[in-house]
Amino acid sequence: MEEEDDPFGMFGEDDSSRDSDMAENERSRISRSMVETANQKTRNGNGILSTPSKGVVSVADTSSRSISSVCEWSPPWPKPVYLGPMKLVKSLPYGGGRGYIAERDLEPGTLVLLEEPIVAWPTEQLGRKLTLISVLHILRHSNAQALIHQLEHYHPTKRAVDEGNGDSDHIQVANMMAVLRQDNSEKENEILEIIQYASLKGILNRDRSDLSCTDVIRLLLCLRYNGLESGLYLHVAMLNHADQPNCVKFLPTPEKKYSEVRTTRVIRAREPLTISYLPSIVSHASRRFHLWEQHRFDIGANVSPQLYEMELVGFQLPLSSIKELDDDAVTSRIERTVAEMVELYTETSEQIKGNPNNSELWDSCKALEQSSLQLCSEALDQLQNNHHLLLIACLQLHLDSCDLVQRDPCLPSSQRLSLLCRLILTAHPLLAVQERFHGPDHFELASTHLDLAQALEEVLSLSPKQLLLLQLDGLSSVGAYAALEYKSRKEFERIKSLYPHDAEKIAGHSQNG
Structure with a gap:
């Protein structure tokens, strides 16, 4: 792994003391070490790929396509807390034939299901x-x-x-x-x-x-x-898996004991409603392996046309297998490195909550931010694909790390300005990849738009000329960056309005009715 210049020096010298510069160099060294350590943990695979077993029937892509014939199905199950404008059928070409379809055209953010789990896992x-x-x-x-x-x-x-x-x-x-x-x-x-x-x-x-x-x-x-x-779940289980689902399932929380399912795209009448059975975005090879391991169905070796370009590594589609993951593959290494660093981010974030005045913890946060930035650069270099879907996880990790560092009460103003510029350089391409994968109305785009708008607003007020050094495509003037700030803030407000916090109210009306 090649060593790169300290990302904190990207926008000029810091006004801090020599001791601070030494601390910066140490954080940079630590950041490179963290990435290298995480990468080493992913280099122990034997790289053996197997072909699917005979007799395994590949499950067709469950992307949004309306079905022509409908055969409704009503199992003797108790009703969920709330059931939206959809109906259960047994005429689908996958998922054992069963699944929910939309009864009418649905807009993004429509609440379609509230349900308590019938069993929580031990x-x-x-x-x-x-x-x-x-x-x-x-x-x-x-x-x-x-x-x-x-x-x-x-x-x-x-x-x-x-x-x-x-x-x-x-x-x-x-x-x-x-x-x-x-x-x-x-x-x-x-x-x-x-x-x-x-x-x-x-x-x-x-x-x-x-x-x-x-x-x-x-x-x-x-x-x-x-x-x-x-x-x-009884009813949530009837929502079939799709690699690019048109619905999202929100997990129960201590305040909400049920799962909430909402649409994330425009869905036409009779179109199947789908969710992802995996907790994060991973490559096709990992999806295929884990869906077989955990749910015993095979999505097959082929990738849907909508995702094909987002899966290419060096203009080629990596091999996949239901039996084994190639731990030495580029995608596997990136996924495992991201997992390691997300775990570190979570631990550090929790420690900060309990001890917000610990300077060593804030130094760890800054080292993590540099590490995640380096990960983004290396992932882009190894994937050789500017819109590979794994960049979503890498860029999101850096964005989250930037947000964490911003909370440091002793962060020097010059470091904060550099941090905000790096955040902008991450949020802008992240939005493009997120929109390509999720569509323009997915709730995850809202937080990215907000992060970008807030960073742009602050840099515009502190040092607008710094924005011109970013050299983002199509943005050659301060006015263009101001227009981007306005657009991102409006997009945040628009998407947020699609997902109102009205589940409790709807559940109450449903149970009382």
Whole structure:
């Protein structure tokens, strides 16, 4: 890794003392070390790629396309806290055929679902691939009998497994069941203990039969297919995955015990509603591997036309596999480095909250900001693609780090000015990549627009000539930067208005009605 000049020197000399300059050099050294350490942790893979197993049926891209025929489906489930203008159908070409579609044209920000999880994962399963522990966790639930009956309608349904008819859908399910049986072949005693526990508690299938080994494996497959990070849902689980979804699921919080799903694009009537099953934006190879590992479906080797150019590395599409990730691939290294640095950012941010006057912590923040800036530069150089989707994560990390450093009460004015200029250089391209991936109305663009507008406003008031040194494309005058500030602030206000904080009010009306 080549060493670069200190990013803090990008816009001229600092007015601080010599001691401060030495501290800057030390932070720069630390920043390079942090990136190198994180990169080293990603260079231990063997680089072996495998081809998909025979019989695996690739799931078609669930991008927004209206369906011509509708066959509605009404499972015997309790209603969610709120169900918006959509209906559940069983006529889709993916997701076991089931999923929600829009009943009418929907605007961005429309609330379509509020739902409490029927099960929250046990601590030992959080952030990990679901195992037999989760099946036992359901049986230990106070509402276990009702849950077992409700889960009979999850994909794959108990009826489909018990009465397989040999069609392509059943063949896929049979293959998945075989995979899980093989994966758990050494856990027969654990499966028998689960069956015995269910018998002891009098937990039966809907037809009054005892749970069998097949039932336990099917339940595990159901959880793999349908379980999400924040728990197990009935209605949210019916929203299929898409690499570029048209809806977003907001996680429950201590103040809100339910998940909130809103649209992020214009959705036409009869168009399927989709979310992402992954917590962050990752490359196609990682999506394919993790969706198979965690949800047991294969998105296939092909990339949707809308994402193809955003996945290219050096004008080529990296290989992918459901069996293994190439840890030495450029995309894998960047993803793992980002994960390491995001974790460091989170830890540092929490420490700052508890000790805001600790100068060493603020030095760590500044080193992190430099590290994330260097990561952006190196990612761009290695990806050789100015709009690769992984740049979203890299640029967002630097933007967040800039926001954190700005909170330093002792930050010298010259350093703050340089920091704001670097923030502008990051926020401007980030908006372009975000819009290309999410569309212009996604809520994540609002915060980026606000960061850019606030930074521009402050630099315009402090030293507008500094903006001309940025040399952003199409911006050759102070007036052009002022116009950009106005546009970004208006875009922030527009997008924010699309996502009103009215879920509590709507939920109250729904429950009272």
